[in-house]
Amino acid sequence: MAAVLYSFRRCPYAIRARYVLALVGLRVVVREVVLKSKPEALLRLGGRSSVPQLIDCDGQRYPESLDIIFWALKHSSNDKLKEALWCPKSVRQNKIMAWIHYNDRFFKHWLDRYKYADRYPEQTEVYYRQQGERFLRRLEKRLAHSRYLLADGMSLADVCLFPFVRQFAAVNGQWFESSEYFSVKSWLSSFVGSDLFQRVMTKWSAWEEGQEPVYFPPEKVEG
Ligand SMILES: N[C@@H](CCC(=O)N[C@@H](CS)C(=O)NCC(=O)O)C(=O)O
Structure with missing residues (x-):
């Protein structure tokens, strides 16, 4: 099971996190959140319910965009890119x-x-x-x-x-x-204007409990 990213497409904090995930090529399951009606699964985590938040395969929680970015750098195997960023x-x-x-x-x-x-x-x-x-x-x-x-x-x-x-x-x-x-x-x-940004800004419908996983970054640009 891939890590799960609670995200909101237009949120600048979520965009910076998704941009780094896409840059280093790490795949996560994305759950698009509607801020006015946050999913129970996010609220159940307790504490802050802002997005982005990432839950890794071991259930470890990364509740801030910068936490997610450093998680992505830690798990990337592209040392050159990591050093550049x-x-x-x-x-x-x-x-x-x-x-x-x-x-x-x-x-x-x-x-x-x-x-x-x-x-x-x-x-x-x-x-x-x-x-x-x-x-x-x-x-x-x-x-x-x-x-x-x-x-x-x-x-x-x-x-x-x-x-x-x-x-x-x-x-x-x-x-x-x-x-x-x-x-x-x-x-x-x-x-x-970059292709990467188009992928980062892919449109997803709001996540619903039990739905098929949606992966980020997408294989191709949708929406
Ligand atoms: N410091 C946080 C800020 C995240 C944040 O404020 N996200 C906004 C959306 S752009 C949000 O979730 N607002 C709703 C809320 O705080 O409950 C981060 O870096 O991730």
């Missing part, structure tokens, strides 16, 4: 984690407000966007010098951030396309 040098690992924390703690906060500005009427949508742009400017500065955030090769920093930048860009596509974040735009399209 998570360089063994601690200086680089610290840089990667600094980007991820900056994203998860700062950018995500403003992204939520920008996306759902009507739920946060104390400020305007433009105000929230401008706060998020502080992060975009840092990305732009970095990406003007190298193709990816740490160097010319993709690392976990890129994979963990791009799904959030994608959401930010989608709030007002016209604004983003006409913005001057040229390096960010080409960095983002190198992910979003």
Whole structure:
């Protein structure tokens, strides 16, 4: 039995986890969750019921996207890719984690407000966007010098951030396309335009107890 991944297609945390699983070529059983009516099997696990979550073959639980990503790296046999994504040098690992924390703690906060500005009427949508742009400017500065955030090769920093930048860009596509974040735009399209991303974003119907297992990544793009 393969590990089970509770996932939600559009969730940026789930996208980063699925992207790494697909990159390293690990196959799991995917269970698509509807956040408004989470399946009993997920709730029965107790504690947090956010997605993504992974349960491995021994029943060990990985309740956060980063836990799943490191689980995937640990089980991958592609050492070269593992080293590229998570360089063994601690200086680089610290840089990667600094980007991820900056994203998860700062950018995500403003992204939520920008996306759902009507739920946060104390400020305007433009105000929230401008706060998020502080992060975009840092990305732009970095990406003007190298193709990816740490160097010319993709690392976990890129994979963990791009799904959030994608959401930010989608709030007002016209604004983003006409913005001057040229390096960010080409960095983002190198992910979003890839075949791998199409597989990561395969559409599944909501999982129901007892159904035939659905595997991720899929053999071919569906939906
Ligand atoms: N820190 C978590 C965050 C996951 C998260 O917030 N997922 C959202 C969907 S994008 C969710 O499950 N929200 C519903 C809930 O928290 O019950 C991770 O890295 O996996």
